[in-house]
Structures are given as structure tokens and as C-alpha cells.
Amino acid sequence: MIEVANRLHTVEEYYFSKKLREVNLLIASGKPIINLGIGSPDLQPPQKVIEALTNGLLSPNAHKYQSYQGLPELREAMAVFYKTHFSVNLSANTEILPLMGSKEGIMHISMAYLNEGDGVLIPNPGYPTYQSVTKLVGAKPVLYELDASNNWLPDLKALEQTDLSQVKLMWINYPHMPTGAQATETLFEDLVAFAKRHNILIVNDNPYSFILNDTPKSILSVKGAKDVCLELNSLSKTFNMAGWRVGMLVGNSDQINHVLKVKSNMDSGMFYGIQKGAIEALKCSKMWFSTLNSVYQKRRDLVWQLADALKCTYDKNATGLFVWAKLPGNVKAEEFIDIILKENHVFITPGTIFGSQGEGYIRFSLCASTEVLEEAIARVK
Numbered sequence: 001m002i003e004v005a006n007r008l009h010t011v012e013e014y015y016f017s018k019k020l021r022e023v024n025l026l027i028a029s030g031k032p033i034i035n036l037g038i039g040s041p042d043l044q045p046p047q048k049v050i051e052a053l054t055n056g057l058l059s060p061n062a063h064k065y066q067s068y069q070g071l072p073e074l075r076e077a078m079a080v081f082y083k084t085h086f087s088v089n090l091s092a093n094t095e096i097l098p099l100m101g102s103k104e105g106i107m108h109i110s111m112a113y114l115n116e117g118d119g120v121l122i123p124n125p126g127y128p129t130y131q132s133v134t135k136l137v138g139a140k141p142v143l144y145e146l147d148a149s150n151n152w153l154p155d156l157k158a159l160e161q162t163d164l165s166q167v168k169l170m171w172i173n174y175p176h177m178p179t180g181a182q183a184t185e186t187l188f189e190d191l192v193a194f195a196k197r198h199n200i201l202i203v204n205d206n207p208y209s210f211i212l213n214d215t216p217k218s219i220l221s222v223k224g225a226k227d228v229c230l231e232l233n234s235l236s237k238t239f240n241m242a243g244w245r246v247g248m249l250v251g252n253s254d255q256i257n258h259v260l261k262v263k264s265n266m267d268s269g270m271f272y273g274i275q276k277g278a279i280e281a282l283k284c285s286k287m288w289f290s291t292l293n294s295v296y297q298k299r300r301d302l303v304w305q306l307a308d309a310l311k312c313t314y315d316k317n318a319t320g321l322f323v324w325a326k327l328p329g330n331v332k333a334e335e336f337i338d339i340i341l342k343e344n345h346v347f348i349t350p351g352t353i354f355g356s357q358g359e360g361y362i363r364f365s366l367c368a369s370t371e372v373l374e375e376a377i378a379r380v381k
């Protein structure tokens with residue numbers, strides 16, 4: 001028996017990877033499961049994106065290795081996207097690194113910046129990958145608690161009362177998943193000042209800015225942010241391209257180069273046709289976002305009805321691809337979702353997979369049609 005590396009003992013298989021096996025077994029046994037768990041967009045990308053990919057296949061360059069930094073016109077399209085939607089100026093040559101989804105960026109950034117034992121501030125609740133990647137690189141997760149009473153924003157004053165001397169990096173994610181909380185006007189400014197005071201690299205993971213949100217924000221719009229902040233963005237949710245795997249890292253050229261040093265040793269470029277499709281997506285007008293959001297709005301109304309039927313409460317001002325709902329009384333999230341899965345054949349994510357602060361909460365995905373959501377409501381009623 002060949003022993004695995006010690007680092008493998010620090011993490012568990014991703015919750016959805018495990019739970020979806022169970023859900024798939026139920027489906028295979030004939031149960032009519034409605035999956036409101038994972039946030040994988042079911043809507044189509046823009047048609048011109050699919051055409052660009054298809055045309056790209058015919059290019060004589062399509063099948064070669066591609067540049068480690070992506071096509072210059074892809075970086076240019078990303079720069080224009082940031083300028084148009086976030087009013088952030090980026091050099092297409094030096095301040096943008098296209099990624100195969102933003103998830104891989106979490107590993108690359110961690111490999112580029114973290115030594116064994118370094119502290120990493122991680123939101124609780126938060127996207128589980130921040131914590132598992134931190135552990136895989138041998139760094140130390142330092143969880144910071146978010147809660148509804150503070151609208152799921154970090155309490156920087158309280159954090160400053162703790163020992164931050166070992167902390168090197170802080171993950172933030174606004175609009176926040178799973179809660180849908182938005183950063184306030186001043187939060188990003190406060191975070192940049194905090195990062196400078198404590199010499200911490202802040203990375204804002206920003207894949208949900210355009211979903212049910214009229215005011216997309218980038219931390220890089222704050223003056224001086226490029227000195228201490230990076231930002232990840234993604235085409236997965238914004239353009240319904242989760243399976244294409246396209247994201248980006250933006251920040252100052254030194255930081256981009258550090259991450260490129262890791263990434264260029266990991267892969268050999270993004271498929272040409274995918275880059276051509278991504279360029280078209282990034283050029284979409286505001287019309288794309290309003291059409292997309294009108295679909296999500298209708299779905300969210302139904303998910304609110306579903307949450308009402310389950311006697312949950314929720315914040316109608318929250319944004320993003322999910323509805324984050326508080327269970328009644330002291331009901332435990334995992335017990336609750338197992339009952340609903342067994343009795344109503346509806347799969348919902350328990351808040352606890354995002355950390356202990358998710359206890360008592362569940363997360364509904366908006367990636368299901370209105371017909372499916374109506375069926376879910378009928379079942380739980």
C-alpha cells in the first residue's frame with residue numbers, strides 16, 4: 001500500500017462531490033429528485049459566444065498550445081470589461097491573468113504567497129475551497145465570523161483586537177456566497193486600510209457581482225487597493241459558462257507575475273475556441289445582464305415562496321445566485337435537508353458546509369426553471 005502525502009489528511013472530499021453521489025443513487029433508483037443544491041447555471045450562454053467557439057475550432061491555431069497569459073485580445077476584453085462595469089483601469093499586458101475558472105486561482109495565489117504556518121483569514125460562513133486550499137499548502141486557516149446581525153460583513157475592529165502578526169492573506173468575497181450580502185460603500189476602503197496597516201494581502205473573490213445586483217463593485221476601485229489587493233472574477237455565473245472554465249485574476253503587475261510563475265508550471269494555456277467565446281461574452285451589453293436577471297428574479301420569487309412554505313426567513317435585499325434562509329427554531333441544517341430530501345425529494349444545501357456560522361441556515365440555488373420550482377413548492381406544501 002502506497003501512503004498518500006500527509007497533506008491529503010488535512011482535507012476531505014468536497015461536500016458536493018460526496019453528496020451528489022448519494023443524490024445520484026436516489027435518482028438511479030427512480031426518485032424524482034429536484035436539485036436546488038449546487039449553483040451551476042442551467043441557462044444558455046449568449047448565442048454569439050457559442051458561434052465564436054464554433055468558428056474558433058476552424059482556425060489553424062485552434063489545436064496548438066496557447067499562451068500562458070491568454071490571447072492578447074482576451075486580456076484586452078477583460079480590461080474593457082473591468083473599465084466598463086467597475087470603472088477600474090487595468091493594463092491588459094501586465095495586470096490581468098486569464099484563468100481556467102476562478103477556483104484554480106485560489107490554489108495558484110495560495111501557492112504563490114503562503115509558506116507553511118502562515119495565517120490566512122477566511123470567512124465563516126464562506127466558500128469551502130479557501131479553507132481546503134489553505135490546508136493543502138500547509139498554511140493555517142484563521143476563521144473570521146460573519147453573522148446576520150452585522151449583515152455578514154467582517155468586524156475589522158474585533159479582528160484588530162486579535163494577534164494578526166502571522167496573518168499573510170485574507171479572503172473576502174463580496175457579493176458574499178452563500179449569504180448574498182453586499183459590501184457597503186465603505187467596507188472596501190476600510191479593508192484596504194486594514195490590509196496596509198497589517199501588511200496583509202486581501203483577495204476579493206468576485207464571481208457574483210452581476211447576479212440580481214445593479215451595483216457591481218470591485219475592491220480595486222478603491223484608491224491604493226492595487227498595492228495590497230487582488231481580485232478574482234469569473235464568467236461562470238455572469239455568462240452561464242461554468243463548464244467552460246474561464247475566470248481572471250486582476251491586480252498589480254508584480255502580483256500577477258508571482259501567480260503566473262506558479263500557473264505557468266501547472267497548465268499550458270486555455271483552449272483557443274474557449275478564449276474566442278470568452279472575448280464575445282465579455283463584450284455583452286447591459287441588455288444581457290437585465291435579461292438574465294429578469295429570469296432569476298422570477299425564480300427568486302418562487303424560491304421565497306418555497307422558503308415561506310418551509311417556515312424559513314430570509315433577507316429580500318440579498319443578491320446573487322442563491323437564497324440564504326434561516327430555519328425556524330433550533331432546527332439543525334443537515335438533519336433538515338436530509339428530511340426534505342427523503343420525504344419531498346428536494347435537495348437543498350445545508351448552511352453548515354460553509355462553516356459553523358451556517359448552522360441553522362439552508363441555501364437554495366436559483367439554477368432551476370420556474371416549472372421545477374413550482375413543483376418543489378407543491379411538494380413541500
Ligand SMILES: Cc1ncc(COP(=O)(O)O)c(C=O)c1O
Nearest residue numbers: 101102103127177205234236247
Ligand atoms: C464564492 C465562489 N468563488 C469561486 C467559485 C468558483 O467559480 P469558477 O467557476 O469561476 O471556478 C465559486 C463557485 O461556485 C464560488 O461560489
